[in-house]
Amino acid sequence: MYNTLSTQLKDGILEITINRPDKMNALNQEVMRELALVIDDIYTNPGVDSALITGSGPKAFIAGADISEFLSLSPEQGEELSKKGHTIFQRIEECTKPVVAAVNGFALGGGCELAMACHFRVASDNAKFGQPEVNLGIIPGYGGTQRLVQLVGKGKALELMMTADMIGAEEARQLGLVNHVTTPDALLDKTRELLKKIQGKAPLAIARVIKCVNAHFKHEEDGMDGFETEIVEFAACFATKDLQEGAEAFIQKRQPQFKGE
Structure with missing residues (x-):
């Protein structure tokens, strides 16, 4: 190819x-x-x-x-x-x-x-x-x-x-x-x-970490606010099944099985 x-x-x-x-x-x-x-x-x-x-x-x-x-x-x-x-x-x-x-x-x-x-x-x-x-x-x-x-x-x-x-x-x-x-x-x-x-971590959370860290360096370029980006992306995690799975696995003392959902 x-x-x-x-x-x-x-x-x-x-x-x-x-x-x-x-x-x-x-x-x-x-x-x-x-x-x-x-x-x-x-x-x-x-x-x-x-x-x-x-x-x-x-x-x-x-x-x-x-x-x-x-x-x-x-x-x-x-x-x-x-x-x-x-x-x-x-x-x-x-x-x-x-x-x-x-x-x-x-x-x-x-x-x-x-x-x-x-x-x-x-x-x-x-x-x-x-x-x-x-x-x-x-x-x-x-x-x-x-x-x-x-x-x-x-x-x-x-x-x-x-x-x-x-x-x-x-x-x-x-x-x-x-x-x-x-x-x-x-x-x-x-x-x-x-x-x-x-790869064993929550993939949607990993993607949001990347976005937030990049936002730190984009403030002067396009006005992005890294702190505000973090608030928005943190909030978005609460709509995911991965957060539910991660929290339940922590409470149940088992390894989480994330699906990127």
Whole structure:
């Protein structure tokens, strides 16, 4: 179905692998087009409860964009390219199902931006993160200037983007860019373990958590009030069967069986 991606659905987890190992899994226009399609599948396929995004091979998650495609672009075409990237990565960020990045090597430029668009990140101890665009005379164009600030703070984000320095997995964890660091062999198992744990919770509540957290960062952009969003989404939980099941299971001292209703 895909030329640049491979996918596998198991236990409700859709595993998406960027599959261009000879190009260090660099993002080109075909990868972005196919990413848009597979993200649509996460939204619409009832068999998908969560998703995991990783890269093919032992060296790279995604080592950046395919720079050869940039050389012939006009400013207008550059704007269109950036808009498409923003749309796709925002779809990941706003997905009501958990999407986690399993970063298995270099996550640079657009690769770092894709990882940051996911709800959180698990990294192998050989992973490297960076936004080196200024080395090429450009800036991050797929949301990196905004999400890096959100995750590591203004000062460190500016330093990383202006120096183009790479950081290792452990420093990324200390900064809050990464949640967990594992060995390369344990990376996918750790990510699956976290997703399976989340899948055991109430799916409508998980979706509302994502919406409320995203609302915190959208206040200046479109006037959303995170506190008001929380009140609205908290109230909406009381119309769900999942809340009834969760409360009854707690009282009865048993595991809840959520149905997303």
